[in-house]
Amino acid sequence: MTGKNEIKKALSDVVAGEILYDEPMSQHTSLAVGGNADALVLIKSENQLVEIIKKLKEKEINFLPVGNLTNIIVRDGGYRGAILLMTGMKKISYEYTPEVGYLISAQAGAALVKVVNMSVSNELTGLEFCAGIPGTVGGALWMNAGAYGKEMKDVIKAIYLLDPEEGIKTMKREEISFSYRRTLLPPDTIILGAQFKLKKGEREKIKKKINEILQWRQKKHPLEFPNAGSVFKNLPMQIAGKLIEDMGMKGMSVGGAQISTKHANFIVNRGSASASDVLELIALIQSKAEKEKGVKLETEVVIVGEN
Ligand SMILES: Cc1cc2nc3c(=O)[nH]c(=O)nc-3n(C[C@H](O)[C@H](O)[C@H](O)COP(=O)(O)OP(=O)(O)OC[C@H]3O[C@@H](n4cnc5c(N)ncnc54)[C@H](O)[C@@H]3O)c2cc1C
Known part of the structure; x- marks a missing residue:
């Protein structure tokens, strides 16, 4: 069972303000893309986390623990379930x-x-x-x-x-x-x-x-633009960034997403990128790498959510 109403019911005793419903994840991911999460839960303590997980499991609601969202792409359709941010667990x-x-x-x-x-x-x-x-x-x-x-x-x-x-x-x-x-x-x-x-x-x-x-x-690193760090894992004998650069793809764009001109294994958001732009660019790189170099590039970034 998912959806913000079910989550509201399941977590009805959690104090208002600790749960943000229909929260745009583009405001939280370092790449500044991503649709709405049904709920973004700001976890206060370990005890509260244990309590909340118990309730979400009882109601079969999906959950995803996250940190600073610096290695995640949330698709534009958002996340059905509760994203758990460890706000109060910083000791x-x-x-x-x-x-x-x-x-x-x-x-x-x-x-x-x-x-x-x-x-x-x-x-x-x-x-x-x-x-x-x-x-x-x-x-x-x-x-x-x-x-x-x-x-x-x-x-x-x-x-x-x-x-x-x-x-x-x-x-x-x-x-x-x-x-x-x-x-x-x-x-x-x-x-x-x-x-x-x-x-x-x-x-x-x-x-x-x-x-x-x-x-x-x-x-x-292109720290001047929103990004999610290295997009692809390096291959055993090849650095992913060098491979992408060798294929002549540095600087290539889809919508507002661009393969960084500074480091080809970074995709940057030039201001108006959607998650679909980023994912399309990822697919283009993967397909060219397979066709021209015969290698499968796997993503290092974690991709979650709905199309
Ligand atoms: C500019 C830049 C430079 C970077 N440089 C590097 C680098 O040199 N080396 C490197 O490895 N990475 C690098 N990264 C990527 C990223 O910062 C790291 O992978 C980082 O460790 C992810 O931490 P996070 O808290 O942001 O995780 P998130 O992006 O929030 O989550 C990443 C994954 O971890 C899971 N997760 C998060 N917290 C928990 C938890 N408490 N329990 C269970 N699962 C959890 C999430 O579900 C997700 O699957 C870079 C990113 C950027 C933007």
């Missing part, structure tokens, strides 16, 4: 014990950049590669986000989650499988938080590395 803390070492714990809704900042202020090294990734801890873990040869899997000690069958539990890193840009957790799992295991470093060296990464990103 980050640091601890050291001789037995375990240096740990940072963060809730799913915490911005990754804040976790990086906490590592810098405590002179901890390991998270520098996350500098400039605009997501949350939950999104980064779900995506196994990475850069400069490192991924989330290299720094986490454990993930704290709401398992669809078993409820709240902690999974140690060794118990989890990871692939390129995906952590292999059961569908409908909600990540609640994580522990990052770091090493003691030198503040100046850590800061220098982060600054280099931020400058590099500023130079290479």
Whole structure:
């Protein structure tokens, strides 16, 4: 069962203002495209999240946990069900014990950049590669986000989650499988938080590395336009951006969506793009790559919602 009336009934005791009905997702996605979600629920706490999931499941209402929506395209027809934003789950803390070492714990809704900042202020090294990734801890873990040869899997000690069958539990890193840009957790799992295991470093060296990464990103990425990061996964032996550039597609547009002239694996919204424009451009790239280069380009961005 979906639709905003059913969601209203199911979540009737959730305080008004914490649920936005018929909410245009173009106002929330970093690419600034996407139709309306039946409901966008601003989750206040872990307890509230557990309560809400129980109710949505009872009524068989679809739900989708999201972070900062920096790697998602919501189709123009919108999302039937409830999109869950971890607004109130942003705590980050640091601890050291001789037995375990240096740990940072963060809730799913915490911005990754804040976790990086906490590592810098405590002179901890390991998270520098996350500098400039605009997501949350939950999104980064779900995506196994990475850069400069490192991924989330290299720094986490454990993930704290709401398992669809078993409820709240902690999974140690060794118990989890990871692939390129995906952590292999059961569908409908909600990540609640994580522990990052770091090493003691030198503040100046850590800061220098982060600054280099931020400058590099500023130079290479089209940060001046709304975008959703890399659109395609790299192939085992080929960088997706280079392949698209070699096919002469840099700068190509469909409606308001354009293959960035700065970095061919980014699609930017030049102001008036719809999700359909972006998806059409994606399909054009995929079809040309298959015809001319004999390769299948898979999307890294997550595509949800209705046409
Ligand atoms: C300018 C720019 C640069 C980027 N650079 C990089 C980069 O270098 N490396 C990289 O890997 N990515 C990069 N990205 C993509 C993106 O920022 C990362 O993938 C980020 O980790 C996504 O986090 P998010 O919170 O925005 O997730 P969202 O986009 O909100 O969600 C992504 C996926 O995670 C799921 N999800 C989110 N939160 C939860 C949760 N709590 N529990 C379960 N599932 C959840 C969503 O359902 C969705 O499937 C970039 C994006 C931009 C715009």
